[in-house]
Amino acid sequence: xxxxxxxxxxxxxxxxxxxxxxxxxxxxxxxxxxxxxxxxxxxxxxxxxxxxxxxxxxxxxxxxxxxxxxxxxxxxxxxxxxxxxxxxxxxxxxxxxxxxxxxxxxxxxxxxxxxxxxxxxxxxxxxxxxxxxxxxxxxxxxxxxxxxxxxxxxxxxxxxxxxxxxxxxxxxxxxxxxxxxxxxxxxxxxxxxxxxxxxxxxxxxxxxxxxxxxxxxxxxxxxxxxxxxxxxxxxxxxxxxxxxxxxxxxxxxxxxxxxxxxxxxxxxxxxxxxxxxxxxxxxxxxxxxxxxxxxxxxxxxxxxxxxxxxxxxxxxxxxxxxxxxxxxxxxxxxxxxxxxxxxxxxxxxxxxxxxxxxxxxxxxxxxxxxxxxxxxxxxxxxxxxxxxxxxxxxxxxxxxxxxxxxxxxxxxxxxxxxxxxxxxxxxxxxxxxxxxxxxxxxxxxxxxxxxxxxxxxxxxxxxxxxxxxxxxxxxxxxxxxxxxxxxxxxxxxxxxxxxxxxxxxxxxxxxxxxxxxxxxxxxxxxxxxxxxxxxxxxxxxxxxxxxxxxxxxxxxxxxxxxxxxxxxxxxxxxxxxxxxxxxxxxxxxxxxxxxxxxxxxxxxx
RNA sequence: UGCCCGAUGGUGUAAUGGUAGCACGAACGACUCUGACUCGUUCUGUCUAGGUUCGACUCCUAGUCGGGCAGCCA
Numbered sequence: 001x002x003x004x005x006x007x008x009x010x011x012x013x014x015x016x017x018x019x020x021x022x023x024x025x026x027x028x029x030x031x032x033x034x035x036x037x038x039x040x041x042x043x044x045x046x047x048x049x050x051x052x053x054x055x056x057x058x059x060x061x062x063x064x065x066x067x068x069x070x071x072x073x074x075x076x077x078x079x080x081x082x083x084x085x086x087x088x089x090x091x092x093x094x095x096x097x098x099x100x101x102x103x104x105x106x107x108x109x110x111x112x113x114x115x116x117x118x119x120x121x122x123x124x125x126x127x128x129x130x131x132x133x134x135x136x137x138x139x140x141x142x143x144x145x146x147x148x149x150x151x152x153x154x155x156x157x158x159x160x161x162x163x164x165x166x167x168x169x170x171x172x173x174x175x176x177x178x179x180x181x182x183x184x185x186x187x188x189x190x191x192x193x194x195x196x197x198x199x200x201x202x203x204x205x206x207x208x209x210x211x212x213x214x215x216x217x218x219x220x221x222x223x224x225x226x227x228x229x230x231x232x233x234x235x236x237x238x239x240x241x242x243x244x245x246x247x248x249x250x251x252x253x254x255x256x257x258x259x260x261x262x263x264x265x266x267x268x269x270x271x272x273x274x275x276x277x278x279x280x281x282x283x284x285x286x287x288x289x290x291x292x293x294x295x296x297x298x299x300x301x302x303x304x305x306x307x308x309x310x311x312x313x314x315x316x317x318x319x320x321x322x323x324x325x326x327x328x329x330x331x332x333x334x335x336x337x338x339x340x341x342x343x344x345x346x347x348x349x350x351x352x353x354x355x356x357x358x359x360x361x362x363x364x365x366x367x368x369x370x371x372x373x374x375x376x377x378x379x380x381x382x383x384x385x386x387x388x389x390x391x392x393x394x395x396x397x398x399x400x401x402x403x404x405x406x407x408x409x410x411x412x413x414x415x416x417x418x419x420x421x422x423x424x425x426x427x428x429x430x431x432x433x434x435x436x437x438x439x440x441x442x443x444x445x446x447x448x449x450x451x452x453x454x455x456x457x458x459x460x461x462x463x464x465x466x467x468x469x470x471x472x473x474x475x476x477x478x479x480x481x482x483x484x485x486x487x488x489x490x491x492x493x494x495x496x497x498x499x500x501x502x503x504x505x506x507x508x509x510x511x512x513x514x515x516x517x518x519x520x521x522x523x524x525x526x527x528x529x530x531x532x533x534x535x536x537x538x539x540x541x542x543x544x545x546x547x548x549x550x551x552x553x554x555x556x557x558x559x560x561x562x563x564x565x566x567x568x569x570x571x572x573x574x575x576x577x578x579x580x581x582x583x584x585x586x587x588x589x590x591x592x593x594x595x596x597x598x599x600x601x602x603x604x605x
Numbered sequence: 606u607g608c609c610c611g612a613u614g615g616u617g618u619a620a621u622g623g624u625a626g627c628a629c630g631a632a633c634g635a636c637u638c639u640g641a642c643u644c645g646u647u648c649u650g651u652c653u654a655g656g657u658u659c660g661a662c663u664c665c666u667a668g669u670c671g672g673g674c675a676g677c678c679a
Contacts, residue, residue, distance in 0.1 A: 014619085040679050075678060173677050182675055184607040218677055228608040230675050239677035258679050282609060282674050305610085307672095312616085360628070362618050364611090367672050371616050374629050384642060419642070450640065459638055492638080504638045569639045603640040 012062050015363035017304050021059055021273055030272045030299065033065030034104070034127075036144075037091065038072045038262070041083035041246075043318040044333045044340045045090040047375075051309040051358040053091060056275055057099040058359070066129055068104035068269050070144035074261045076245040084246070086333070088143055090341040094351050101133045104269075105141035112152050112268045120297035123152045125268050146265045147248040153256050153264055154208065156294055157219060157237060161200045165293045166237060167193055168203040169220045176218070179225070180233050186226035187233045193222060207240060210253045214240050221260075223289060231282050232289070235259055263287040266301040274301045277308040278365060306363045312372040313523045314339045315530050329540055330524075334577075336594050337524045337544050347521065348564065348574025348596035353382035369529065379597050383564055383572040388416050391428070391461065391506045392552040392567040394518060396435035397479065398510065401466065401486040404432045409509070413492065414462040426555055430463045430486070433510035435551045437569075440505040441482055443471065450503035452482070459504040461568060465490040506568045508551045514584075516591040518550040519576065550593075557584060559591060571598035 012018075021033060035056040039045065045053075060067035069091055073079050095103060104127035112123040125148075128141045160166035169192045171179060181187030195203075207217055219238035227233055237260040244250040266274045274287075284303045291300045315321060316339055324330050324338070333340050336347035344354060357378035361370050391414070404410060409429035416424045440451040440458075452458045457467045465487045472481035489496040522544050530536045552567075559565070560581045565573045572595070575581065579592035 019621085038679095042679080072679065078678070176677070177675080180675060182607080185675095186607095187675090215677065230608080233675085236677055241677085255677095257677075262679085278610065279673060280679090284609095307611085360617080364618075366611060366618090368617060371629070374617070377629060380641090389639080415638095418639090448640095461638060463638090465638095490638095497638090501638090503640085506639075566639085566641085569641075571641095599639075599641050601640070 013058070013359050013362070015306075016365075017055070017273075017275060017306060017363055018059060018062070020304065021063065024272070025063055032272075033060060033063040034068070034270050034272045035060050035065065035275060036068040036070050036104075036266065036269065036271050038070045038146075038265070039087050040072045040075070040078070041080065041087060042075075042078040043083060043322065044342060045087050046316045046318075046321065046341065047311060047314070047339045047344065047354070047358070048309045048316040049090075050094060050341060050354050051361065051363075052275070052277070053094055054355050054358045055306065055363055057095050057102055059273065059275075060102040061099045065102060066104040066127055067099070067102050068127055068144050068271070070146060070265060070269065071247070072258065072262065072265070073145055073147045073245070073247055074256050074258060076241065076243050076248075076255065079246055081246050084143075086342060090345075092137070093345055094341060094354065096351060097133060098352070098355060099133075100137070101130055101135065103137070104129055104144070105137065106144055108140055108142045111148050117297040122297050123268055124270065124298075125149075127269065144265075144269060145247050146261050147245055149261070149265055149268055150248055150252055150256070152268060153261060154254075156264055157204065157256075157260075158201065159294060160221070160237070160290075161204060161219075162197055163293065164197060164222065166200070166219055166221050167195050168200050168207065169193070169218050169234075169236075170216070171218075173215050176236075180230070181225070183228075183230060189225045190220070190234065193220075193234070204238075207238070208252075208254050210242070212240055214242055216240060221286075221289070221293075223286075229282055229285060231259070231286050235286060259283055259286050260290055263290050263301070263303075267291060267296060267298070270298070271301040272299070274303045276303060276305055278305050278367070281305050305365070307365055307367050309358065309361060310367070310369040310531075311339070311375065312369060312528045313525050313530065314372065315525065315536060317531065320531075320536055323537070324524075324540075327537065329537065336519070336576075337521055346577050346594065348572065348594055349379055350382050350386070350564070353379045356382065372523070376597060380572070380600065383566065383596065385419050387564040387566040387572055389414070389418070389568050390553055390556055390565045391508050392516075392518075392550050392556065392570065392573075393435045393437050393506065393508050394520070394548050394550045394567075394570060395438040396508075396551045397438045397441060397482065399434050399436050399441075399466075399482040399484060399507070401430070401432055401434065402469065402483055403485050403488075404430070406432045408432075409511075410463070410486075410488065410491070412463045428462055428553065429509055429512065430460070431509045431511050434460070434507045435510060435513070436460075436482070436505055436507045440503075441468075441479070443479065451505055452484075452503070457487075457501045459490070459501050460486075460507045461504050463491060463507070464488055464494075465499060465501050506570070508553050510551075512554045513551045514554060514557050514591070516550050516552050516556070516593055518548050518573070518593045518595065520546040520548065520595045522546075549590075552591075556591070559593075564596075565593075566599075569599065570595075572596040 057067045112125040179188045220234045223232045242253045334342035409431045412428040414428045445453040466484040470483045573593045576592040580589040
């Protein structure tokens with residue numbers, strides 16, 4: 001979806017990981033800083049991933065480095081091409097105009113190649129980077145896939161066996177668990193732990209050949225069954241899975257596990273800094289063990305961990321997000337109420353606001369919960385500067401200006417964005433009949449009510465001050481029409497233009513305005529920490545979506561995807577991805593707007 | 606209870622042995638043709654107890670509290 005150019009990024013942030021990288025740059029430890037963003041293609045990216053993306057790509061761009069997009073696709077039973085495509089799209093959207101020149105892709109179909117490093121045989125897979133932020137990604141490149149390394153990973157496993165550091169284990173999954181022991185109790189060595197290298201090699205070859213059923217055997221590292229770190233108790237390297245792979249096809253029935261594949265994938269791509277979340281701290285010794293056990297000839301990557309993002313009133317668990325989709329609480333992964341990148345994009349949130357937000361949260365090892373207000377502030381700040389102002393009425397009520405004759409519109413001028421240095425304007429026509437917001441009139445006004453009331457005066461934005469003379473009601477007593485007099489000498493440039501009234505309200509002309517479907521969103525959950533609930537479905541906000549038919553000023557008829565508008569006094573709006581665009585016939589399909597976010601409302605009601 | 610990680614205003618985050626600062630938020634006020642924006646004022650903090658030091662948010666020890674780890678998931 002097209003996106004208007006983003007505003008420039010703020011000054012480079014600082015955090016403990018960036019400090020480490022800066023230290024390495026200062027001592028010239030690496031020729032180039034290379035990071036990676038390595039999602040498993042088993043779900044949609046969400047706002048938590050945005051933090052990781054901005055960290056990894058941010059570090060790359062701050063050091064003229066590179067950040068590879070790599071799919072950690074080592075478990076074919078959970079993964080799907082649909083996710084590969086959505087993730088690629090979301091990453092490119094989030095970094096567009098900011099770090100796309102740091103995005104490391106590879107030539108389509110490329111695999112690691114055999115090279116010689118420091119006199120030793122080695123494997124390496126180079127990246128392709130577009131030369132500048134403005135360049136488009138050519139068609140001959142694609143993201144990296146861990147599954148493209150299965151051949152090399154297999155060769156490394158054979159080497160580990162030859163070095164006596166891995167063995168084929170015949171324990172069942174259940175027995176493997178029993179032998180592992182518990183955190184406060186050492187494990188027990190597998191009876192297959194001391195097989196000969198020759199036997200291990202033979203068995204591993206036959207595992208690859210498909211001789212054994214799923215779960216019958218596994219390849220295990222030989223580390224320490226008594227380690228206080230559970231991840232060092234001979235963790236599995238390979239398991240047997242007789243299933244096809246979405247990217248690698250049906251070549252394999254043997255698939256590597258994360259801890260084995262990840263560090264080596266990093267190595268093959270020449271990653272220098274492998275940044276992940278805190279739950280992998282316990283895995284770091286294993287990450288290093290695999291790499292060091294192989295005696296690899298190039299500089300080894302290192303793992304660094306940070307705390308993932310927790311946001312108030314928001315869920316980011318893939319499983320729970322999936323439940324929202326399958327239970328039809330939302331319309332899909334890209335429902336504008338979802339915290340997915342595709343949902344946020346559809347909602348109208350600019351990528352730059354997302355970047356500003358996740359960067360402002362900082363990077364630490366503290367498990368924190370960020371208030372949603374911080375995110376909302378980032379969105380409003382961005383949109384306040386960028387959005388075109390327009391007039392629209394969400395819940396219309398008719399108002400008649402009795403001293404303006406029908407068919408004789410009064411010309412007015414509206415400012416497109418007062419935040420601009422040299423604001424442009426557009427014409428507006430004030431006619432005898434207009435719509436105002438139902439909320440902007442009160443027959444029995446509460447205290448400190450600035451808006452229109454019987455006998456009261458208010459300004460119609462960009463037009464003039466009006467005075468409420470009388471009300472027309474139907475038989476049930478409901479107001480059907482508000483009748484006012486327009487004080488035409490209070491228009492801009494007229495003799496009484498400086499007259500002050502307390503309230504200014506928005507309006508649209510009844511003639512020429514367009515009807516549009518407007519979707520108003522509220523937070524999806526009613527509690528600050530829905531993840532802490534025993535049943536998160538019980539705290540879903542029943543009023544998270546309200547659909548209204550709004551009256552919009554005529555200029556909005558040409559709105560298109562990627563446009564950002566502020567409907568004055570109401571909030572920020574953007575066209576839904578499913579909205580029709582282009583010249584719309586009268587009575588034809590209506591535009592569909594999503595309210596991205598309301599304006600801040602400090603009026604205590 | 607074995608190992609690992611962490612703790613600074615309501616929230617998030619700086620201060621790398623030398624003035625506890627910034628942002629969000631809240632309250633009040635100014636301004637206002639958006640009850641927005643902007644501007645001003647105010648609010649609240651180093652988990653506890655010892656120790657090292659001229660000096661500790663920072664280093665050490667012990668404790669308290671919170672989080673993570675026992676998938677052939679990532």
